[in-house]
Amino acid sequence: xxxxxxxxxxxxxxxxxxxxxxxxxxxxxxxxxxxxxxxxxxxxxxxxxxxxxxxxxxxxxxxxxxxxxxxxxxxxxxxxxxxxxxxxxxxxxxxxxxxxxxxxxxxxxxxxxxxxxxxxxxxxxxxxxxxxxxxxxxxxxxxxxxxxxxxxxxxxxxxxxxxxxxxxxxxxxxxxxxxxxxxxxxxxxxxxxxxxxxxxxxxxxxxxxxxxxxxxxxxxxxxxxxxxxxxxxxxxxxxxxxxxxxxxxxxxxxxxxxxxxxxxxxxxxxxxxxxxxxxxxxxxxxxxxxxxxxxxxxxxxxxxxxxxxxxxxxxxxxxxxxxxxxxxxxxxxxxxxxxxxxxxxx
Amino acid sequence: xxxxxxxxxxxxxxxxxxxxxxxxxxxxxxxxxxxxxxxxxxxxxxxxxxxxxxxxxxxxxxxxxxxxxxxxxxxxxxxxxxxxxxxxxxxxxxxxxxxxxxxxxxxxxxxxxxxxxxxxxxxxxxxxxxxxxxxxxxxxxxxxxxxxxxxxxxxxxxxxxxxxxxxxxxxxxxxxxxxxxxxxxxxxxxxxxxxxxxxxxxxxxxxxxxxxxxxxxxxxxxxxxxxxxxxxxxxxxxxxxxxxxxxxxxxxxxxxxxxxxxxxxxxxxxxxxxxxxxxxxxxxxxxxxxxxxxxxxxxxxxxxxxxxxxxxxxxxxxxxxxxxxxxxxxxxxxxxxxxxxxxxxx
Numbered sequence: 001x002x003x004x005x006x007x008x009x010x011x012x013x014x015x016x017x018x019x020x021x022x023x024x025x026x027x028x029x030x031x032x033x034x035x036x037x038x039x040x041x042x043x044x045x046x047x048x049x050x051x052x053x054x055x056x057x058x059x060x061x062x063x064x065x066x067x068x069x070x071x072x073x074x075x076x077x078x079x080x081x082x083x084x085x086x087x088x089x090x091x092x093x094x095x096x097x098x099x100x101x102x103x104x105x106x107x108x109x110x111x112x113x114x115x116x117x118x119x120x121x122x123x124x125x126x127x128x129x130x131x132x133x134x135x136x137x138x139x140x141x142x143x144x145x146x147x148x149x150x151x152x153x154x155x156x157x158x159x160x161x162x163x164x165x166x167x168x169x170x171x172x173x174x175x176x177x178x179x180x181x182x183x184x185x186x187x188x189x190x191x192x193x194x195x196x197x198x199x200x201x202x203x204x205x206x207x208x209x210x211x212x213x214x215x216x217x218x219x220x221x222x223x224x225x226x227x228x229x230x231x232x233x234x235x236x237x238x239x240x241x242x243x244x245x246x247x248x249x250x251x252x253x254x255x256x257x258x259x260x261x262x263x264x265x266x267x268x269x270x271x272x273x274x275x276x277x278x279x280x281x282x283x284x285x286x287x288x289x290x291x292x293x294x295x296x297x298x299x300x301x302x303x304x305x306x307x308x309x310x311x312x313x314x315x316x317x318x319x320x321x322x323x324x325x326x327x328x329x330x331x332x333x334x335x336x337x338x339x340x341x342x343x344x345x346x
Numbered sequence: 347x348x349x350x351x352x353x354x355x356x357x358x359x360x361x362x363x364x365x366x367x368x369x370x371x372x373x374x375x376x377x378x379x380x381x382x383x384x385x386x387x388x389x390x391x392x393x394x395x396x397x398x399x400x401x402x403x404x405x406x407x408x409x410x411x412x413x414x415x416x417x418x419x420x421x422x423x424x425x426x427x428x429x430x431x432x433x434x435x436x437x438x439x440x441x442x443x444x445x446x447x448x449x450x451x452x453x454x455x456x457x458x459x460x461x462x463x464x465x466x467x468x469x470x471x472x473x474x475x476x477x478x479x480x481x482x483x484x485x486x487x488x489x490x491x492x493x494x495x496x497x498x499x500x501x502x503x504x505x506x507x508x509x510x511x512x513x514x515x516x517x518x519x520x521x522x523x524x525x526x527x528x529x530x531x532x533x534x535x536x537x538x539x540x541x542x543x544x545x546x547x548x549x550x551x552x553x554x555x556x557x558x559x560x561x562x563x564x565x566x567x568x569x570x571x572x573x574x575x576x577x578x579x580x581x582x583x584x585x586x587x588x589x590x591x592x593x594x595x596x597x598x599x600x601x602x603x604x605x606x607x608x609x610x611x612x613x614x615x616x617x618x619x620x621x622x623x624x625x626x627x628x629x630x631x632x633x634x635x636x637x638x639x640x641x642x643x644x645x646x647x648x649x650x651x652x653x654x655x656x657x658x659x660x661x662x663x664x665x666x667x668x669x670x671x672x673x674x675x676x677x678x679x680x681x682x683x684x685x686x687x688x689x690x691x692x
Contacts, residue, residue, distance in 0.1 A: 021377035026420055028374050031367035032452060033442030036533035041501070048497035050433065051541070052571065052596075053507075053629050059500025065533035067438065074372055087396065090471045092413065096379030106378060124471045125436045127536030130496030133479060137493035144490055147483040150476030151394035154405025155387070161399075187382035187411040190473030195397070225398065250398075283399050 022096045024330070027106055031072040037214060038121060038207035039065030046134035064197055066207035067091070067125040069117045071105065077112035079219050079242050079344055082211060084204075086224030086249075088153045090124035091117040092188045093223065097325040099181035104324045107333050116215065120226070121203035122194025129196050148195035155186060161282050162321040163275050172275050174318035176326035185325070201225075205232040212240040219344050221245040221336075224284065224321065227292075228253045235262045243267040243344035245336055248276070248284055248321050251292035259298035267305040267343040270296055271336065273319030274312035284321045305343055309335065368442045370676070373452055377418040383560060384467060384553035385411030392480035410543055412553035413437070413471040415463045417451065423458035425565050425588050425690055428557060430550075432570025432595075434499045436470035437463040438534045439569065443671040445527035450670045453679050462561065466572070467549035468540025475542050494541035501532060507628050508667040509621050518621045520664035522672035531671070547571075551578040558586040565690050567591040567682075570630065570667065573638075574599045581608045589613040589690035591682055594622070594630055594667050597638035605644035613651040613689040616642055617682065619665030620658035630667045651689055655681065 039062045047056035069091060083105060085093040094105040094117050108115050119126045136142045153161065156168040164179065165171040171179060178185075197203050208229065212218060217240050222230035227249020234241050235258065244266060251270065254263070270292040279285035292308060299306035311319055316331060323332045385408045393402035415437060429451060431439040440451040440463050454461050465472045482488045499507065502514040510525065511517040517525060524531075543549050554575065558564060563586050568576035573595020580587050581604065590612060597616065600609070616638040625631035638654060645652035657665055662677060669678045 021418070022379045023375075023377050026374060026376065027378055028372060029369075030372060031369050032373055033368045033449065034438055035442060035446070036530060039529065039533035041532075044498070044500065047500050047503075048495040048538075050497045050499070050538070051495075051546070052433070056497060056499060056503060059502040061498055061500055062529075062532040062535065067534075069441075072367070087398070092380055092471055095415075096381060100381070103379065119471070124473075125438055125465070125534075125536070127470075130498050130537045130539075133493060133496045136482065136490045137495060142490065144482045144488070147479060149394040149397075149483060150479045151396045151402060152390070152407055152476050153396070153402060154390065154393050154407055156405040157393075157402060183385065183408075184382060186387075186408040187385035188413075188471075189408065190471070191476045192394075192396070193476075200397070 022100050023102050023106055025110060027110060028074040029071055029109070030074045030076065032070065034067060034069045036065045036067055037210040038203065039063070044131045046131050046138055048130055048134040061129070063127070063129040064121050064203040065126055066121045066204060066211070067119040068211060070114065071109045072114045073109045073112055075112060076114055079217070079340070080114040080116060080215055081108055081219045081221055082116045082118065082208065084118055084208065084220065084222045084226040084229065085120070086226055087192060088158070088189045090119045090188065090190055094324055097178065097329060098185035099178035102330065104329065104333050107330055108337070111337055116211065116218070118211070120194055120201070121207050122197040122200070123192065124190060128193040132196060150195065151192040153189065158186070158189060161284060163273070163279060163282055163284055164320055166280065172318065175320060176318040176328050177320040177322060178325065178327055201229060205229050205236065208233045209236040212237045216240070217242050219243045219245060219340055221247065222249045223247045224249055227251060231258065234266050238262045238266055241266050243269070243340060245340065246270045246292065247323065248272055250288055251295040254295040256298050259295065259304065260302040263299045263304050263306070264302065265304070265345065267345065268296065268299055269306065269339050269343070270308045272308065272310055273323060274317050275319070307339070309339070311335070368446050369448050369452055371456060373456060374420040375417055375455070376420045376422065378416065380413060380415045382411045382413055383556040384549060385409070390477045392477050392484055394476055394480040407475070409475040410467050410549040411472055412467045412550060412557070413465040414557060416460065417455045418460045419455045419458055421458060422460055425563070425686070426460040426462060426561055427454055427565045427567055428462045428464065428554065430464055430554065430566065430568045430572040430575065431466070432572055433538060434504070434535045436465045436534065436536055440670055443524065443675060444531035445524035448676065450675065450679050453676055454683070457683055462557065462564070464557070466540055466547070467553050468543040468546070469538065470536060474539040478542060496541065497538040499535065504532070504535060507630060509619070509625060509628055509630055510666055512626065518664065521666060522664040522674050523666040523668060524671065524673055547575060551575050551582065554579045555582040558583045562586070563588050565589045565591060565686055567593065568595045569593045570595055573597060577604065580612050584608045584612055587612050589615070589686060591686065592616045592638065593669065594618055596634055597641040600641035602644050605641065605650060606648040609645045609650050609652070610648065611650070611691065613691065614642065614645055615652070615685050615689070616654045618654065618656055619669055620656070620663050621665070653685070655685065
């Protein structure tokens with residue numbers, strides 16, 4: 001893969017301005033908008049300084065909230081779906097693909113599902129708590145090791161972990177990810193700033209439970225890093241999660257006890273692409289996938305409903321870890337939509 | 347104002363789940379989605395550590411990009427409008443109001459305008475560069491004063507600066523801001539993390555110019571902090587900005603030279619609420635408003651088209667600085683829509 005050529009192709013694609021619609025058809029919405037859940041008020045001694053109006057005095061701030069963007073179809077005829085992104089991403093994961101095609105958020109809406117796309121608490125439009133950073137900066141003698149680590153995976157790491165290919169710059173031969181729009185994709189990667197919240201990712205789990213309380217029973221879709229958050233949400237709200245869809249999500253915390261209790265009536269599916277088999281140097285390979293298969297088997301053994309869908313077993317090849325953006329993303333979406341229609345409790 | 351009562355009312359409002367639509371009517375879209383502009387690739391020596399997979403090696407990251415969320419009406423019959431938020435906010439400013447009514451983004455779409463809502467470069471879904479934070483944390487001996495200040499205005503400061511009332515907890519008697527949903531509003535406030543980019547807010551100005559190059563001529567709407575960004579964008583792309591709408595935006599950088607050159611053919615409007623007159627302790631009071639009136643007068647004196655709309659002069663009272671969320675937000679929107687229809691160059 002010639003990366004200079006990729007850049008040139010990207011420049012061409014995105015110089016064409018507002019051309020053809022990204023959507024496969026009109027989007028007719030009864031409602032669309034946003035709200036927040038789970039915010040908590042805390043005191044801060046170090047709110048930083050406005051570049052325009054000077055240093056801020058100590059006071060109250062709101063933290064731990066989660067941004068929720070909802071789209072409600074005019075012809076709503078299916079369960080709501082909550083879409084949760086993974087590490088170094090935001091809800092943009094489920095919007096327009098990097099090469100300008102329809103993403104899963106609007107596609108699921110056009111198939112009749114109300115869709116709720118979130119940004120993890122502490123990330124993106126959900127904001128984060130800057131107090132520790134300002135304190136280290138502004139309070140003499142504060143130990144810099146008290147700063148939160150602010151993880152931002154590099155391009156090199158993203159390429160291998162998100163399974164574009166076996167090593168940076170080298171794609172898998174059958175790769176479905178639209179590498180010609182790589183520059184667009186890399187712009188949606190952001191910092192895991194939830195480390196700047198007191199309990200980190202736990203606030204996202206709390207917020208998802210509160211979201212279910214607000215909107216009522218729904219399918220929860222998780223991806224990658226948020227796989228384990230989905231498991232935690234099922235534990236917290238087994239009555240409200242009508243199904244858990246895990247798109248190459250981690251299952252490390254789904255144990256035999258969960259299989260017998262929280263997942264007894266919550267259908268679970270774990271979806272994986274072919275290039276996860278034997279992949280080296282990626283967190284999204286055999287170990288994670290096999291751990292999910294164990295979880296699926298444990299749920300089935302306990303009498304619950306669960307499946308691991310290996311896309312190659314149904315004739316779909318070449319998917320990256322970012323299958324909601326791959327060139328065949330709507331084909332994969334159709335697999336997930338069918339599984340939801342066949343399995344999710346109404 | 348009894349703040350305990352406010353909290354109780356908020357709890358009631360948001361316990362009702364997915365009830366009535368926030369929109370005043372169906373939203374029929376030819377297209378909807380998102381993309382990024384202005385990303386640049388840089389090297390980082392300090393990408394931080396993943397809590398799941400450990401410390402990251404140095405490599406390439408993408409920074410300075412700007413997130414753009416677009417909604418294209420099925421019946422598009424008017425100029426595109428780019429909506430830019432202010433300090434401690436994101437594009438959520440223009441979405442559903444805190445009390446669950448329609449915001450300006452969808453309202454302008456339903457009036458025929460394609461609408462592009464952005465998050466400033468360095469903020470919200472646009473992400474930021476965490477390198478300096480990780481460097482201070484992980485490289486022994488790094489001076490903490492090299493950390494970016496991460497300004498996050500407190501509730502107390504927001505109340506006065508965004509002009510809910512003369513002092514914290516005390517509203518203006520005629521206030522139009524929906525204080526019963528204050529808890530929702532405070533959750534949309536986020537950190538000004540663009541200070542973690544090399545040239546701070548300048549990247550947002552660059553990105554807005556690139557956005558105009560991509561989508562073609564448009565009306566640019568700015569608010570508060572981004573008022574001066576709008577002026578800079580007109581300087582950079584005087585042919586592409588069909589009008590600059592400044593919603594209580596700063597005009598500090600709009601000088602006599604600009605009035606004669608960049609603004610010669612770019613109509614300009616500066617919109618203000620009544621409680622800005624004589625307001626104490628707020629950046630959004632007499633000084634800022636009067637500076638904008640000077641700019642308006644300079645453009646008119648040079649033969650250009652400009653106006654300052656004082657809402658009370660047309661019978662609209664009680665608006666806060668966040669007039670796109672006020673209870674009469676659609677009445678104010680109608681004033682802006684009419685000004686655009688009457689003045690923006692086609």
